Amino acid sequence: MEDRDWMILHTLYKEKSITKTAQRLFISQPTLTKRLQQIEKELEVKIVDRGFKGVQFTPEGEYLAKCAEDMLHRLRVIKENLKNFHHQVARTLRLGVSNFISKYKLPALLKYFKDQYPQVEFQVKTGYSRDIFALLYSQEVHVAFIRGEYNWPDQKHLLFEENICVASKQEVDLEQLPQLPRIDYKTDVLYRQLVDNWWAERYIHPPYIAMVVDQGDTCKEMVANGLGYAIMPSLFLENVKGLHKICLTDKKGRPLTQKTWMMYHQDSLTLNVVNAFVDVVKQLDIYSL
Template identity: 55%
Template sequence: MDNRDWLILKLLYEKKNISKTALSLYISQPALTNRLQQLEKEFGVQIVLRERRGVSFTPEGEYLVKYAEEMLLRLDRVKENISNMKDGVSGTLRLGASKFMMKHKLPRILKLFKENYPNVEFKIVTGWSRDVFNLIYNQDVHIGFVRGDYNWPDSRHLLFEENICVVSKSMIDMKALPKLPRIEYKTDYLFKSILDNWWSENYSAPPLVSIEVDQVDTCREMVINDLGYAIMHDIVVKETDDLHRINITDKDGEPILRRTWMFYHEDLLKLNLVKAFVDFIKSCDLTSL
């Protein structure tokens, strides 16, 4: 097996489809099938099972996939160490970012960083904050941008804070919220637990959810059109939206905030690329981006 075989196994395991995997690797489907057969012959086991809608992996195949993923990660780290021996800052920076961070902040950050370090490339994975947390915890990425106060054991840097607020088209009475139509959107479990805890502390009746959408931007548009109120972070609400905002507070009257962090492993700062990016982020005022 070589790094090409590792990549074949990894991608095929992710896509569960030979034709899609071949397309991703820019090789023909027969060539991919032939290479799988060669691997099965080499190890004397069946790696995949052909099914009507794709493939599934045998236990032996899953073991080889795990090995392939470990070897690809080792290869990346070897390349990083070699690149780090050179003068200057170059190489591929692996980042994990929450969906919000990727949409609203990260493109501008990467553009500015690239202007200073043109020899840097980026490999970015986006997802819910809990998924990004797992990526950085397992060192699948160099740096993670995570929303929420996760219990991170290594180095971190606070990027910005957001107020959480009740947003509506017109002024509303907070005591009447349980009787008013609410618009909900999909969010990560940590943020949802904050909202649920706040609600249970202030109201004895459940919220009257009238509309459920998949994204916070869609939710905001529903509020703009006066279809109900929503509870969201204030950074989403633009001044041009002409909406009313009431910040929510805890039982002591303190504002309930949602924080966005940069998580990283301190020992990775020995890599010029990682150190340069961490220093760059620390020098930025992200609230103005």
């Protein structure tokens, strides 16, 4: 089997669709189907069945899909280690970055690093922090930028800490929040739990959720137009004029905050590119980028 065969099996197992797999791998469906048949013939096993529910893997196919994931990981590590022998800060740096950080902080950070190490390329995956954490755990990324208190047993570095605020167009009384329209946005589970726990400690009645939008930026615009209040990290509210902000505290009067971390595996520092990137990030004030 060739390297591309393992990628075909790995991608097909994730997508469960010949069409989507062909699109992701930039090959035609007939070519993909023919190659899959050749793999089955070579190994003398049935790998998949195709039906109304899409592609279904046989037990032998399930085993090969797991092997494909392992093989691709090993091949990636081998290539990275070979490049490392030349003591160059080069090759591809794989990053997992939470949605908010990828939009507001990552572009400037990558430019700063690229200016110092022009031979480095970036492979970036973005998403909710819980998904980025899973990518880091499975070593699909070298370094992750994650918001919230995830239980990570390896290396991590605190990038910054934000206050959690009530933001509104007009001044509000915190005691009146249950009666006021609130605008929520889709966000990480841990952040949602942080806000929900704060609410439960303070109020008997649930919040009056007037609307739920897809992103924090949309939520911020709704607030700026006087359509309700929102509970958001302070970084969302920087450089926004005309909003009233109240930084929240817990029952003991301590500020309610959210932390943003850089997390990575200690073993990955043996790669020159990862070691250089981690050093650069530790020396920077990411919040001010």
